Amino acid sequence: MDKIRSNRHPLKFYFALFIVMAVILLFASFLLDTYLKRKEANNITFLFLAILVVSLALFLVYKIFKTCPTIKITESDIYINKASYKLSYIKSIKFADKHFHPLFRDYLEGAKIVFKNNRAVCIYDDFYSNAADLKVFLDYKLNNKIIYTVEEKSGEINNQDLAFDSYKGNPFFSLRNISSLMIIAVMFKVIIVKSLSWSDLILFIFLSCHTVILIYFNYYFEMNDDYIVIKNHILFWKKTAYSTKDIREIVLRHGGSQRGKPNSLKIILTDYKVKSYYATSINEKTWLKFAKDIKKLKIKIR
Numbered sequence: 001m002d003k004i005r006s007n008r009h010p011l012k013f014y015f016a017l018f019i020v021m022a023v024i025l026l027f028a029s030f031l032l033d034t035y036l037k038r039k040e041a042n043n044i045t046f047l048f049l050a051i052l053v054v055s056l057a058l059f060l061v062y063k064i065f066k067t068c069p070t071i072k073i074t075e076s077d078i079y080i081n082k083a084s085y086k087l088s089y090i091k092s093i094k095f096a097d098k099h100f101h102p103l104f105r106d107y108l109e110g111a112k113i114v115f116k117n118n119r120a121v122c123i124y125d126d127f128y129s130n131a132a133d134l135k136v137f138l139d140y141k142l143n144n145k146i147i148y149t150v151e152e153k154s155g156e157i158n159n160q161d162l163a164f165d166s167y168k169g170n171p172f173f174s175l176r177n178i179s180s181l182m183i184i185a186v187m188f189k190v191i192i193v194k195s196l197s198w199s200d201l202i203l204f205i206f207l208s209c210h211t212v213i214l215i216y217f218n219y220y221f222e223m224n225d226d227y228i229v230i231k232n233h234i235l236f237w238k239k240t241a242y243s244t245k246d247i248r249e250i251v252l253r254h255g256g257s258q259r260g261k262p263n264s265l266k267i268i269l270t271d272y273k274v275k276s277y278y279a280t281s282i283n284e285k286t287w288l289k290f291a292k293d294i295k296k297l298k299i300k301i302r
Contacts, residue, residue: 004137006071009129017064021057028053063103068127073137078113080121087141091116095135096249096268099124109251109266109274111135125274132272139272150269153241157227164229167290168220169281217262219277221290225297228267230277246270249300252291254284263287 008014028050035046072079076087092114098107099122110124110131125131139145215234222229228247230240251266262280269275282290295301 003072003074004130004133005073006069006123006131006134007129008068009127012126013068013128017061021061024053024057024060028057060103067101067103067122068124069121071121071123071128071134073134073141075141078138085115089116090114090142091118093138093142095139095272096274098251109268111138111272113138132269132274135272147271150242150246150271150273153227153243153246154229154239157229157241162224162227164222164224164227165293166220166222167279167282167286167293168231168233169279169283169286217278217280219265219279220282221265221277221279223290223293228294230275233281240275242267242269242275244297244299247299248272249302250294250297251302252294254287254291 031046031050031053035044035050038046069081070079073087078085078087078090090113094112096109097112098109099112100106101108101122101124108122108124108126110122110126111134113121113123115121123131123134128134136147139147215232218233220231220233222231226244227241228244230242232238246269247267248270249268251264251268253261253264253266262278263282265277265279267275267277279287
């Protein structure tokens with residue numbers, strides 16, 4: 001492969017942006033409709049607010065695309081949107097770390113490229129579907145390092161009689177899960193007792209999204225010296241395993257200190273792929289034990 005081009009993530013970038021824009025434009029439509037109904041009162045406040053909201057939406061789109069530029073890398077050059085630089089013009093690069101996102105006012109995982117003119121460009125893992133491939137290609141071109149694709153090891157551990165320490169909680173004792181189940185139950189009841197309509201379709205979409213979120217937040221873990229195994233309370237038949245030899249770095253986040261976010265484990269593999277797992281059902285005592293035990297592995301932790 002002599003060149004590579006970035007691909008923005010269809011769900012985490014485009015779909016998320018679509019949802020945000022839809023909500024903002026729906027609010028702008030409400031303001032415009034209110035203005036039209038009160039037009040006789042000669043009050044342009046709602047018209048002004050509608051224009052302001054649409055302007056902010058367009059500015060938001062511009063800023064998001066600016067912080068997630070199109071990146072193309074060739075044998076000797078790197079293109080950031082329309083700007084081009086020689087690869088030799090790169091002053092430094094950090095392949096895996098958290099970098100501040102000016103729009104979200106938060107730190108996101110990804111790579112950071114700094115050029116000799118001090119321009120910095122981030123390759124955020126969540127925004128690009130091929131972020132890992134971009135990093136592998138850059139690592140090869142800059143450091144002549146060949147990185148092989150990592151395969152998960154669930155089939156490998158199924159054929160062995162291995163002992164694992166388990167780190168899990170009761171999903172029914174999680175306040176977040178209880179709240180989610182109540183919301184799902186209410187939405188489901190509304191759908192089945194009413195005749196089908198567009199509002200029911202929208203409700204069904206929200207129900208589906210909330211169910212996916214519930215699944216996404218209910219992982220738990222098993223571990224020994226050689227493997228980390230990922231399981232899910234809801235998808236109980238599913239199992240994913242990673243060899244500790246294939247893990248470049250682990251990022252642990254304790255939910256209690258993350259503004260209400262659940263506990264999370266982020267595994268960065270040697271081929272720069274990033275796997276994130278949220279464990280809302282694991283209580284603080286179990287999570288701290290998991291964090292203590294995982295630090296015993298010979299893997300970089302942050």
